[in-house]
Amino acid sequence: MADPTGLRSLQEDGQASALARSPAPFRVRVGRSLWNAFREMPWPTRACASWLVLIVTVAIFADWIPGLQDPNYQGFLFGKSKTLDPPSMEHWLGTDNVSRDILARVVHGARTSLIFAGGVLLCGLVFGGLLGSAAGFLRGRFEAVVMFYVDVSLAFPALVFFLFAITMLNTRGLGIMTVAVALLIIAPYTRIARANSLSVSDREFVTAARAIGTSRPRILVREIIPNVYPTLVAYSLIVAAVLVILEATLSFLGIGVPIPRASWGGDINMARRDIAINVWPMIPPILALVATILSVNVVSDWLRSNAASRSSAL
């Protein structure tokens, strides 16, 4: 039987990556309602899923939530609030060292995180997925060129590449950050997609499609790609956790999003300067960050183990 996950071919590469350990992929059945999946979860997983839904909703609608629209509003400039205020009715989580509302910062920090992670994942899925699927199906020179790119970008440690890129391009910001990391993330996506595409190409239905004279682009679009993507989507949840950590880390180090923009990592760094005097402003962004990463990990673990038992019947 062909190897539907493509993991075996990855291992034959001698590359026992962390990926080679991930269990079988799950099929995202959109028709089957997400609500059912949600109800099947044990309560801790359900709590994590709810947190993710909350964070994503809040991040999307951050600009329209009354009282929280402007994360850079400094009340003390207008005599309205003090710096480092404790939580109050007016500022539910208090204010930071320049009297900005911490809740608003956390909400808009979620948005920064979401834009970054979403953008990078989209690039990985689209470019990596298509390049890899085509490479595994078409083989030949095209595959060689694609894998050359993959090899080069896998040879750089991510942070080193990023530091190198921002120095040479002499620019900072959410955009350059997303593009630079997307360039790196395309490589593992391409690799997985190619491995999957290689094994799907051996399956009977592809042979059958060939036999009835289907054109190669059509096979690629109709047979290969739909069978490659479920694994990539499952992989995306693992990557999402890594990306949230990465955005926070880069902003914490002062090389991510530039300063006035709200970011969990950047805000933690701001609050770090007062760590000996007042530790409170650091706590909400840290909790939001850790809770989000934990939730992504828990939900993706649950989806994988559950999907493994469900799709084994296929």
Place this chain on the structure above:
Amino acid sequence: MGRLIAGRMVRLVATLLLVTFVTFMATSLLPGDPVNALIPIEAQQDREFVEQVREEWGFNDPLLVRYGRWLGDAVRGDLGDSYVTGRPIIDEITPRLPVTGELMVVTVLLGILIGVPLGLVSGYREGSRADKAVSAVAQFGLSIPNFVLGLVLIYVFAIKLRWLPATGWTRISDSVTGNLKSVAMPAIALAVAEVAVYLRVLRSDIISTLKENYILSARAKGLKDRFILFRHALRPSSLTLTTLIGLNIAGLITGTIVIEQLFAIPGLGRRLFSAVFQRDYMMVQGLTVLLAAAYVIINATVDFIYIAIDPRIRRRA
């Protein structure tokens, strides 16, 4: 096996060439004239002087010639001079290597010493309360970014309890206890994620190994559980772990950069950072090449070790 290793060696050299080439080209082709970093702004108006400097530093030669010359020097340990301090890059890097090296070694040792026993126990007692507790803690460990953990450690042990210094580094040659004190928090901040990864991998390997038929026959022979666990199960289960530890050492390069910055440790990562902020192109280029090369070489070494210890791969080759 010889052919397999030879093939891998060729690939290793090719990757190293690629990495150096890409780094060099990126440095040379991107906007920003390196001459501007070399001479003061007043002197930049003086066309003749600028031209003379360009000629002197060899900026006027064709790119490939410059790459060849640069690579030749780099192989002999000469990565050029820093634009900012004017000192040879290699001289700035060498005293920092042992610092980063120590941090990585201590991290991995901590990871193995804590992760392996925990993985063994929770794999052997799958489903028990201890196993569930360990798994939950591991899940948490994987979800806390290392810099957050570092901050929490600093807050508790440096600011509240005043047991350990928050930042800085004492060399082991100056004071052994001082060195231990300065490595403790950074290493723990890095090691928690390692522990979590090691124990998860070992746990699932032990669980699947214990289901093998030869374990059943060992049990049938009346061997003690503990004997089976250590003599029959641990060795085959440690294959993946060995590879993973190797891969993670390469991955730790990123971790040490973050942690060195947080704890102000004078290692390679911190130097890379200051070079980024000073726009010291030569230093950034040198360190990028060095770290990427280390990354590639460590990964290749892991491959070799894997070939050497896994009898199945050895035989197939």
